[in-house]
Amino acid sequence: MPRKATTILMVGVVFAGFLLFQNLVRRSVNGNVHQMVKTIKKEGSVPLRSSLNKAIQLQKTGSLEAALPEGHRSVANVDENDDSPLKTIRKEGHVVLPSKDEIERMSTEEAFRTYHSYLDNVDSICNRKLRMGKIGDGGWEICDDKQYRPVKPCIVYSFGMTQASYKRSRHVQFLKMGISGTDSQGGWELHTLTTFKKMLNHTGKVIDVLKADVENAEWASLTEMTSSGELVHVKQLLIEYHGDCRNRHQCINNLKILKDVHDIGFRKFYVHKNIHCSFRSALFPVIRTSCYEVHYVNMNAVHS
Known part of the structure; x- marks a missing residue:
């Protein structure tokens, strides 16, 4: 049976504050990074006067790009005298998405x-990440920073796979239904996020964490979430993007969806490339994947 999307509702999950240091630090942010790491391990926080802390505060106000050194903005490390195999990637591989008009004009290669x-x-820094689930495939990172962490009572939606509907506990329920961009009845019962929230009496409420690994259904689902305004009410979005982007029309469309997600306020604090989807392309000098597990926090989340 093909893998389908289903939903798990979890309410009242408490994330313990164990001291877990998994911070991604840019070398260029602070030349004294080793001493900083020692301080963080000892005190469990980022030194208030460090340049890293300043970068964190700037990214929380949407100004992280301005905090990065010249050469890390939009297209990273562009050097007109660069003659290395990575020159084209550095010139055409945007790490900050341009406008939709610019995306529309991109060539297949760009x-x-x-x-x-x-x-x-x-494009964001989470001071403390906590791994939920397996260490390998199947586990996901949660940002435990105060403004994003789930607290009681919380709502977690997990769209993945199940074979039957059942209630696992008082706060955890499995539904044999899938998420999509429209409501439909077929081999599987599919619904939009808007419909799911109505069914579960969550209309108008904030979803603390929404996880989706739904084998390409994420693109249509995200389109509906952005157009309906439901994505604004999600604090953390954990999603696996599927597709290699070799088809220009599909790739342009997907980039526009990613742009919409970014413009709402979602910033990537952790990315993992699924090894099971790896491939090589003449357009990119290093191995790629068609399955990116992307972890976002919503800097503009609307609180209920």
């Missing part, structure tokens, strides 16, 4: 390079 550059790089 769209491909931008898609794989953008999804492979973070």
Whole structure:
């Protein structure tokens, strides 16, 4: 049976505050990074006067790009005298998405390079991440920073796979239904996020964490979530993007969806390339994947 999307509702999950240091630090942010790491391990926080802390505060106000050194903005490390095998990627692989008009004008090659550059790089810093689930495939990272962490009572939607509807506990329910961009009845019962929230009496409420690994259904689902305004009410979005972006029309469309997600306020704090989807392309000098597990926080989340 093909893998389908289903939903798990979890309410009242408490994430313990264990000291877990998994911070992604840019070398260029602070030349004294080793001393900083020692301080973070000892005190469990980022030094208030460090340049890293300043970058964190700037990214929380949507100004992270301005905090990065020259050469890390939009297209990373562009050097007109660069003659290395990575020159084209550095020139055409945008790590900050341009406007939709600019995306529309991209060639097949530039769209491909931008898609794989953008999804492979973070644009936000989470001070503390906690791994939920397996260490390998199947587990996901949760940002435990105060403004994003789930607290009681919380709502978690997980769209993945199940074979039957059942209630696992008082706060955890499995539904044999799938998420899509429209409501439909067929081999599987499919619904939009808007419909799911109505069914579960969550209309108008904030979803603390929404996870989706739904084998290409994420693109249509995200289109509906952005157009309906439901995505605004999600604090953390954990999603696996599927597709290699070799087809220009499909790639341009997917980049526009990613642009919509970004413009709402979602920033990537962790990215993982699924090894099971790896492939090589003449358009990119290093191995790529058609399955990016992207972890976002919503800097503009509407609180209920």
